[in-house]
Amino acid sequence: MNLHFPDYTKAISGLRPEATHYAFNYDLKEFESWNHNDISQPSIEEIDAAIEAQKPLYVMAKLRELRDEKLAQSDWMAVSDRTMTQAQIDYRQALRDLPATADPQLDENGNLTNVNWPEEP
Numbered sequence: 001m002n003l004h005f006p007d008y009t010k011a012i013s014g015l016r017p018e019a020t021h022y023a024f025n026y027d028l029k030e031f032e033s034w035n036h037n038d039i040s041q042p043s044i045e046e047i048d049a050a051i052e053a054q055k056p057l058y059v060m061a062k063l064r065e066l067r068d069e070k071l072a073q074s075d076w077m078a079v080s081d082r083t084m085t086q087a088q089i090d091y092r093q094a095l096r097d098l099p100a101t102a103d104p105q106l107d108e109n110g111n112l113t114n115v116n117w118p119e120e121p
Contacts, residue, residue, distance in 0.1 A: 007058070011050035015042040055106070062112050063104045071095050074120065087121035094118035 008026050012019070019039050023032040034041045042050075074095070077088040084092075095118060105114040 006051040011047050059104045067098050091118050
């Protein structure tokens with residue numbers, strides 16, 4: 001999964017789903033073109049609000065992405081020809097429970113914070 005935040009395209013598409021032809025300069029936060037005379041161009045404030053509304057979904061998707069990587073790295077523990085220790089069972093269960101138990105946030109650099117990752121046995 002390739003996550004990107006903020007996602008201006010999703011924000012603009014959500015605000016004006018019928019608008020299909022436009023160019024938005026993400027660095028300058030301005031439209032380069034808007035080819036819809038009958039559809040109003042969303043304001044930067046509207047776009048910023050839509051992006052802010054996306055943030056919780058992005059943060060949870062980022063948590064799941066990192067959690068899934070850790071689960072994949074621990075798959076060797078659960079192969080059928082070995083018996084997992086209770087610590088390994090607990091670790092993998094704690095990873096699976098993270099989306100329900102964590103309150104992830106993003107720091108100013110877009111890194112996930114406020115997550116207590118279980119310690120790998």
